[in-house]
Amino acid sequence: MSSNESQESVQNEIKKRGWLYKWTNCLKGYKKRWFVVSNDGTRLSYYKNQNEIDKNCRGTISLNEVQINAVDSHTFVILNNGTQNIRVRANNEEDLISWINALEIAKNTNKEENNSIRREELEIFVRDLTEKLENLRTSFNLLKKQEIALKQIFIDVESSKDPQYFMKALNEFSTLFCKSSTSMVKVCEDFLITAHTQGLEWSRAMQQANERKLQLEDMVEEIARQHSNLEQAAVYQVQKVQSKKYSEIHKTDKEDEISLEFFDARDTSFIFNVSGLTLLKNQIGQRDLIGTSSESEDSQTLRSSTESSDSKNQSSLITEIPQVSNFKRRLVIPNRPKDSLNLWSFIKNCIGKDLAKVPMPVNFSEPLSILQRLTEDYEYAELLDKAAQAESICEQLAYVAAFTVSSYSSTVNRTGKPFNPLLGETYECDRSIDLGWRCISEQVSHHPPITAQYCEGRKWRCWQDFKLTTKFRGKYIEVIPLGSSHVEFTESGNKFSWRKMTTTINNIIVGKLWIDNYGDMEIIGEQNAVGCKCHLKFLPYSYFASGSQRKVKGVVMDPKNHVKHLINGSWDNKIEIASVTSTSETAETPVYKTSNFNTIWQRRSPPEHSEKFYNFTTFACQLNEPEENVAPTDSRLRPDQRLMEIGDWDKSNSEKQRLEEEQRQRRWQRNLESKSIISEDGISSDYQPAWFKKVKNEENDDFIHIYQGEYWECKEKQDWSRCPKIF
Numbered sequence: 001m002s003s004n005e006s007q008e009s010v011q012n013e014i015k016k017r018g019w020l021y022k023w024t025n026c027l028k029g030y031k032k033r034w035f036v037v038s039n040d041g042t043r044l045s046y047y048k049n050q051n052e053i054d055k056n057c058r059g060t061i062s063l064n065e066v067q068i069n070a071v072d073s074h075t076f077v078i079l080n081n082g083t084q085n086i087r088v089r090a091n092n093e094e095d096l097i098s099w100i101n102a103l104e105i106a107k108n109t110n111k112e113e114n115n116s117i118r119r120e121e122l123e124i125f126v127r128d129l130t131e132k133l134e135n136l137r138t139s140f141n142l143l144k145k146q147e148i149a150l151k152q153i154f155i156d157v158e159s160s161k162d163p164q165y166f167m168k169a170l171n172e173f174s175t176l177f178c179k180s181s182t183s184m185v186k187v188c189e190d191f192l193i194t195a196h197t198q199g200l201e202w203s204r205a206m207q208q209a210n211e212r213k214l215q216l217e218d219m220v221e222e223i224a225r226q227h228s229n230l231e232q233a234a235v236y237q238v239q240k241v242q243s244k245k246y247s248e249i250h251k252t253d254k255e256d257e258i259s260l261e262f263f264d265a266r267d268t269s270f271i272f273n274v275s276g277l278t279l280l281k282n283q284i285g286q287r288d289l290i291g292t293s294s295e296s297e298d299s300q301t302l303r304s305s306t307e308s309s310d311s312k313n314q315s316s317l318i319t320e321i322p323q324v325s326n327f328k329r330r331l332v333i334p335n336r337p338k339d340s341l342n343l344w345s346f347i348k349n350c351i352g353k354d355l356a357k358v359p360m361p362v363n364f365s366e367p368l369s370i371l372q373r374l375t376e377d378y379e380y381a382e383l384l385d386k387a388a389q390a391e392s393i394c395e396q397l398a399y400v401a402a403f404t405v406s407s408y409s410s411t412v413n414r415t416g417k418p419f420n421p422l423l424g425e426t427y428e429c430d431r432s433i434d435l436g437w438r439c440i441s442e443q444v445s446h447h448p449p450i451t452a453q454y455c456e457g458r459k460w461r462c463w464q465d466f467k468l469t470t471k472f473r474g475k476y477i478e479v480i481p482l483g484s485s486h487v488e489f490t491e492s493g494n495k496f497s498w499r500k501m502t503t504t505i506n507n508i509i510v511g512k513l514w515i516d517n518y519g520d521m522e523i524i525g526e527q528n529a530v531g532c533k534c535h536l537k538f539l540p541y542s543y544f545a546s547g548s549q550r551k552v553k554g555v556v557m558d559p560k561n562h563v564k565h566l567i568n569g570s571w572d573n574k575i576e577i578a579s580v581t582s583t584s585e586t587a588e589t590p591v592y593k594t595s596n597f598n599t600i601w602q603r604r605s606p607p608e609h610s611e612k613f614y615n616f617t618t619f620a621c622q623l624n625e626p627e628e629n630v631a632p633t634d635s636r637l638r639p640d641q642r643l644m645e646i647g648d649w650d651k652s653n654s655e656k657q658r659l660e661e662e663q664r665q666r667r668w669q670r671n672l673e674s675k676s677i678i679s680e681d682g683i684s685s686d687y688q689p690a691w692f693k694k695v696k697n698e699e700n701d702d703f704i705h706i707y708q709g710e711y712w713e714c715k716e717k718q719d720w721s722r723c724p725k726i727f
Contacts, residue, residue, distance in 0.1 A: 016102035018095075022046060023087040030089055033058065035099075041106035044078070044086075061085055063107050068100055076100055125194075132191045139184040146177045329622045333367070335612040337647045362652045366416030366614045367645035369635040371427035371441040372623040373418045374453055374466055377407035378429075379619040381437050381457060383601060388459035388489050393529050394556045394564040400487060400496050401523055401534045401567055402575040402601040405552050408501070408517050409603045412550070412572040413615035415505060415513040419641050420449065422663050424690065424724045427635040428711070429623065440711045444689040446663070450483070452692040452705035462487045465704050466500075477505040494529040498522065501538055516541045516550070517571060531559025538571060548573070566594055575601040629715065633690075633723045659727065666724075690722045 016037045021030035033046040036053065045060045047053055067079040073093045078086040090096035150173050157170060368376075380403060387399035421427075421443035430438040439455035451466040467482035481500035488495040501517045518540035525532035536554035552575065554567035563583070569575035576597035584591040606617050613621070624636055624645060635641065640655035670687065688694075692705040714720065 016099065016106075018099075019091070020046075020099070021089040023089075035088070037063075037102060037106055041109050044103065044106075046086075059086075063103065066103075066107060068103050068107075070096065070100060078103070129191070129194055132187065132194055136184075136187045136191050139180065139187050143177070143180045143184050146173065146180055149173055150177055330625055331618055331621060332607055333613050333616060333621045333624070334646055336614055337649060360417060362419075362640065362644045362649055362656060364417050365419060365644065366414065366616075367419075367641055368620065368624055369419040369421050369425065369427065369638070369641060370449075370466075371421050371425065371443065371451060371453075371635050372429075374441060374451060374464075375427060375429045375439050375455075375623060376410055376617075376620055378437060378439060378455055378462075379410065379604075379617065380406040380601060381435065381455075384457055384460045384462075384487065385436065386600070388457075388491065392564075393492075393494055393525070393532050394558055396489070396492075396494060397496060397523065397525065397529070397532055397534050398556050398565045398567065398577045399600060401536060401554060401556065402577070403487075404485075404498055404521065404523065405536070405569070405571050405575050406601050406603070408503075408571040409573075410617050410620060411503060411515050411517065413515070413611070415515060416614050419635075419638065421451065421635065422446075422638075422659060422726045423667070423687065424633055424726050425635060425638070426631050426633045426691065426723075428630055428715070438712070440691060440707070442689055442691050444692055444694070444705050445687070446667070450705070452689065452707070454692075454707035459491055460487060460489050463707060472508070475506065475509055477508060479503040479505070488527070493527050495526040496529060496532075497524050497526060514541075533557050534567075536567065563590070563592060566592060566597075568597060569601075573603055574599050629718060631711075631715070631720055631723050633726055637727055639727060663726070666726075690724070 016035075018035060019032060020035045022033045022035075023029070024031050033048065034050050034052070035044060035046045037044055042063055043060050044063055045057050047056065047058055052058075061078060061080060065080065066085075068076060069079065070076045071087075074091075074096055075087065075089045076096060076099070078088075088099075090099060150170075153170050153173055157167075383399050383403040383406060387396045387403070390396035390399060423443055423446040425443045427441045428439070432438045437455055437457040439453065441451055441453040444450050444452045448467060448469075453462075453464050453466065455462045462485065464485040465483040469480050469482065471478045471480070480502050484497055484499055486495065486497045498521060501519050501521055504516050504518075506514050506516060518538045521536040521538065523534040523536070534554055534556045536552060539551040539553070541549050548570055550570045550572045552567065552569050552571050555563045556565040556567065556577075558564050563580050566578050566580060567575060568578075576599050578594035578597040580592045580594055582593045584593070604617065604619075606615065607621070610616055624641070626636055630636060638659070640652045640659060643649075643652035643655060689705065691711045692707055694703050694705050696702075697704045714722075
């Protein structure tokens with residue numbers, strides 16, 4: 001469309017006219033009136049009928065500074081200066097949208113014209129001021145020259161033997177200098193008057209612009225609130241339609257009723273696009289696969305192993321976590337106090353900043369440190385135990401994939417921010433007796449924040465350097481992990497590495513906070529597993545998606561890029577795997593026929609009323625449980641975190657400020673003592689972790705932290721001499 005056609009289209013929209021029903025009063029209600037937008041788009045007028053347009057106008061409202069708000073699908077109001085002036089009703093929803101669009105276009109066109117006029121006025125003002133400034137400069141230069149000439153005449157008069165000879169020239173130059181000075185004063189006055197007059201006007205304009213900015217912030221909050229309401233209404237309608245369809249499909253099968261939230265059809269065949277890493281469902285029913293080609297040895301082994309262990313998994317889901325000897329672990333923590341701050345009022349000034357460097361009150365936190373949240377990844381470490389017993393590398397990788405997905409299961413309702421660890425802070429989690437693993441974590445850097453972690457099971461070990469950055473994007477916050485995670489199986493020597501997903505926290509401005517994890521994850525085989533890889537795709541949450549949400553789909557591939565297993569499920573519920581029995585290459589994308597899907601991971605149900613204590617799982621409740629003989633730097637000994645857990649938030653905030661201030665003092669003291677070169681942000685690189693060693697990664701130029709293997713020996717001796725005093 002050309003620019004002329006576009007302008008003509010806008011003008012046609014502005015020249016809107018038609019029938020609407022205007023509210024008159026309580027007795028008469030709505031009356032039919034003929035509404036017309038003026039040709040220049042500045043006014044909206046209404047008449048009793050079309051014949052009165054040139055005779056009798058019943059009312060007019062300026063469209064320059066109005067607000068147009070829809071009340072329902074047929075009604076909208078036009079507000080001027082905060083008062084309701086006109087309330088009208090359209091014949092239908094399409095007519096309502098058409099009128100609102102026309103009025104908004106007219107209003108915005110007027111603003112653009114007004115802005116254009118203001119720009120022209122500003123250009124004239126700048127041009128006038130520039131001209132007067134040039135006159136002022138010219139007068140100044142002339143006066144300067146005359147001053148020099150006048151001084152020279154005075155010198156000649158003083159040095160001459162006949163002063164009368166120079167008196168005439170002195171009088172002439174003095175008169176000329178006085179005239180130039182008078183002219184200079186006048187030019188200065190003109191400049192000052194223009195600058196003062198226009199300056200006041202533009203100062204008022206700046207004040208109005210600032211007021212409009214504040215109004216815009218209010219409008220953003222209102223739009224976000226309306227958007228949230230629309231989303232909730234849409235979800236309700238979609239669930240209502242899906243529930244109706246579901247009841248119609250399954251009305252004869254009451255015994256197999258499934259919760260709508262987690263309902264998802266079980267596909268036994270997929271289309272997989274290797275280059276795009278995308279998975280699409282193939283419309284091949286399970287009955288079409290019965291009696292097809294026989295399953296491979298690998299698929300039979302996988303199915304038998306998963307089926308034999310499936311009953312044990314299911315039974316373990318409903319039992320409590322085994323207790324350690326006579327030590328009875330807690331199942332809940334104190335309820336969260338009903339005390340909060342307005343998140344938007346705090347965070348609106350943080351747009352574009354790294355939130356990791358913004359001090360936040362404990363009101364937005366949960367009583368766990370980042371060290372403890374990372375340890376929470378091992379809640380389903382039994383998947384690694386099963387992976388260690390797998391008969392093939394690809395089957396082992398499938399269990400590792402399920403383990404990586406399970407680490408996100410506790411994030412679905414966890415909107416609280418973990419405590420940022422102090423430099424040198426540690427956290428140990430010894431569950432070797434009941435769960436078969438133990439873990440040690442240490443905060444090895446403060447800026448940038450880096451956590452080193454090492455965990456060991458009976459037949460595996462994991463480690464990672466966890467780094468993160470956070471960005472506020474307006475309506476949501478992005479939490480972006482930067483480090484890599486690794487697992488190695490000690491008997492086979494198989495090693496796998498992956499990077500964590502980006503997590504988003506939505507509805508920051510208004511509405512209920514909710515978490516989503518989406519994107520692509522690749523798990524790469526190393527050492528004895530070189531060439532094997534797993535592609536996982538976390539699908540974004542969608543209000544209008546059919547079936548269950550938070551889906552995860554993926555494939556496990558051998559070193560020859562042959563797909564051996566398919567992965568299906570959701571990161572907040574369960575993961576299923578199936579062996580590929582045959583592949584069809586006739587289509588543009590390969591079609592895989594598979595065995596039945598078997599559940600290898602199922603999320604444990606959270607405790608009753610967990611929403612009252614930060615939506616913690618039973619395992620999360622035990623992470624900050626007091627324990628004797630831990631290192632003096634352990635997160636469970638942090639006074640601010642402990643005060644927050646018991647509900648004393650005022651003292652917790654005070655302690656938090658004290659600890660952070662003492663940490664800053666220790667950092668500067670280290671810099672002074674080491675006399676090292678300090679960067680712009682005051683960071684010294686001379687800090688040495690207590691339990692990890694910083695080494696250069698052989699695969700790239702980055703640095704990683706290697707566990708030195710001495711923590712548990714020191715704990716046994718209760719030798720904490722290397723631990724700094726940080727609390």
